[in-house]
């Protein structure tokens with residue numbers, strides 16, 4: 001029976017080039033089609049809102065939708081990888097890009113667009129939903145990649161909950177944890193994650209040679225380690241990275257004035273803009289003032305983000321004699337020409353202060369290794385950004401690949417004990433995934449037409465997942481539980497007996513062109 | 522015997538319950554309010570035109586999901602009477618206050634609520650409630666105040682209304698307990714300089730939200746007029762030694778901006794002044810400031826006022842020192858909204874005594890006692906917003922799993 005289709009339209013007039021009236025007539029035309037159940041307009045950024053709408057739809061029991069977009073980069077990005085939310089069967093969602101149709105001959109063509117959407121809707125309404133397949137985990141271990149406090153905590157807790165954990169860390173952490181079921185692969189640099197959900201292989205290099213570890217789930221712990229902090233050359237004064245301050249505080253020679261900056265970029269345009277860990281910064285300023293390391297200790301910041309109970313630390317610091325000076329982007333602090341002082345207009349007092357500054361302390365950050373994962377694993381490219389948005393309004397970073405979990409920068413702007421919620425929350429997801437014992441795969445399954453099969457064994461030899469085999473009547477068959485719909489067998493079959501159900505040539509072509517474009521750019 | 526009892530059904534309690542039941546442990550939630558849900562059940566979605574990520578729907582949706590799956594035992598209106606811990610077996614005696622609607626008979630048809638002539642006397646469960654059974658507020662219900670009205674009981678097809686219900690006692694036993702008793706809004710009448718309670722047009726953010734959701738727009742309490750010029754003052758009752766809490770309540774910067782946006786979306790003509798101390802939001806570039814700068818009639822300025830005075834026609838004069846030249850500035854507004862913070866609920870103290878835990882100087886239970894099976898989660902531990910409380914509940918669940926082992 002034909003099912004109804006929902007159409008999600010990105011109503012951005014800038015991208016579509018349609019006037020408001022044209023957009024309205026386009027939508028109302030669509031609604032006249034009996035196959036189309038509803039038309040939803042989404043606003044920019046369209047990908048994100050389209051995903052939200054899809055999620056809602058799947059909750060309401062509508063399982064097929066067409067997303068209409070007007071910009072090739074966005075629509076191809078959406079089609080690529082597993083960017084669709086998992087409750088929706090990706091093969092029941094089509095993305096159409098109408099930017100070319102819309103701008104044909106320099107004028108809009110609502111009529112043509114409507115017929116394009118309608119014909120797709122008619123096809124989609126007949127498509128069969130794919131069935132779910134359970135794939136058993138080969139090795140029900142969890143790989144934790146990282147070496148900081150968070151990674152240690154995560155590995156420790158997972159092992160304490162009775163799971164087998166492989167910890168791949170760039171440092172040596174074996175002194176810090178030791179538990180049954182915990183295997184530590186120390187001094188290893190992760191290179192790549194291969195395989196598929198539930199059966200990953202992590203390749204790493206360890207003292208020059210390559211190694212491999214298998215796991216059913218991977219937890220990437222991205223940490224904010226300032227191992228080799230970048231020290232800006234343009235600063236003539238003594239500069240100490242905030243992260244190194246606690247180690248150096250004891251041997252520090254007396255300074256005339258210490259200035260803590262929230263963001264070095266404000267005085268040095270070549271420095272990377274970072275957000276400090278306010279806990280560390282306040283703690284450091286308090287120590288500096290309490291030990292009288294300088295006659296003047298000041299914190300120069302836009303807003304002192306001492307949220308929650310950190311507020312009290314701020315008060316304590318102020319009571320020990322730390323001066324807090326606030327600026328805004330209209331009047332940034334400036335380093336004086338001789339490099340001996342920082343001039344800043346205090347927003348509260350309204351006057352320009354001249355702070356003695358022969359020592360500047362500011363946060364620096366070294367990029368951890370997460371970039372390769374962003375690229376190789378099709379993680380959302382704004383992962384980095386999302387991890388940085390943590391704070392009172394934190395959006396937990398989520399990977400788009402099942403079985404891969406992520407935990408953001410450690411100690412980012414709050415002390416560890418307050419950051420803990422995020423750790424726990426991710427661990428719940430990891431444990432419930434691993435306890436299932438299998439991965440639920442949905443997607444295309446190759447299908448063999450027995451009448452055409454010549455029993456040449458090519459597919460059996462080709463299939464990377466060993467899903468093809470010969471049946472009793474000497475014809476090839478596909479074990480659907482194992483098939484991941486990669487399409488290799490379809491390509492090699494000399495008798496053209498294999499096809500991928502619900503994975504049209506059009507869809508494949510779109511994917512190819514998307515990946516080609518990636519290669520080109 | 523169940524595995525875990527959760528005291529408090531707010532975001533933290535719901536998060537913990539969801540995680541525990543997902544991981545196969547049996548859970549009971551005890552809450553002393555009629556519907557549970559904590560603070561978010563009183564808040565409304567602030568996304569007028571697009572989602573502003575206030576997260577109010579997050580715990581509510583989770584609670585609905587769990588209720589429809591029957592995943593947890595819920596004990597609304599229950600007060601903890603006594604606690605007895607012997608060898609990792611936690612026994613709790615509960616007193617369940619009457620809700621005057623019998624839980625096992627009610628079929629959630631809504632007839633009783635429709636027929637009631639007094640607003641608020643019988644309350645239908647809101648979205649995200651722990652139970653779908655309505656609740657009769659004894660102070661308002663005419664049956665109790667004048668002994669005459671029987672309308673709801675007559676309308677009920679299953680005879681579920683029982684005016685003579687008595688409090689009853691029950692016992693629960695478990696291997697671990699999570700305390701998630703949460704926070705309550707700070708009462709700003711302690712901040713005398715703001716004149717809350719003195720001037721009718723100085724209201725709290727929660728009151729503003731209630732007015733808006735009731736009338737569909739913001740109105741002045743004194744004369745019901747639509748205000749054209751509104752001040753939103755942040756940190757009222759937080760970060761102060763003048764009749765409030767000393768710490769930063771953490772959720773209010775974002776909350777205040779969301780209120781400003783919701784007000785603006787409803788009435789783009791309104792002049793809104795957003796007055797703050799520090800803007801503690803953590804986006805890479807401050808979206809809020811950008812939003813405010815783009816709008817002509819939204820002013821955003823640093824430096825909270827010294828005090829508020831009454832003026833003619835119910836208006837208010839907000840006096841503060843200018844952050845730029847130190848001069849004293851007076852500005853007249855038609856309505857002032859104080860954005861209040863949160864503080865631990867008074868019940869938290871009682872609960873901590875039951876479990877012999879100590880409170881810190883602000884009234885938070887900063888840590889539980891995992892050895893005795895007591896865990897703490899959510900905003901009764903430290904200031905937290907909804908998302909963080911919800912995640913903290915899950916974190917407590919993980920600690921329990923590693924302590925008890927999974928089945």
Ligand SMILES: Cc1cc2nc3c(=O)[nH]c(=O)nc-3n(C[C@H](O)[C@H](O)[C@H](O)COP(=O)(O)OP(=O)(O)OC[C@H]3O[C@@H](n4cnc5c(N)ncnc54)[C@H](O)[C@@H]3O)c2cc1C
Nearest residue numbers: 529531532533552553559560702703704899900905906907
């Ligand atoms: C006015 C206001 C607006 C807010 N707006 C936002 C916002 O927009 N976004 C955001 O992220 N956060 C917001 N917050 C913060 C948010 O409400 C809290 O962070 C969150 O509710 C904390 O969840 P919780 O579970 O820890 O506690 P609560 O939500 O307080 O829940 C605690 C529950 O425990 C019950 N309880 C207490 N004591 C007992 C006892 N002894 N026995 C049984 N049950 C008990 C209570 O009845 C309640 O149901 C706001 C807070 C306030 C006050």
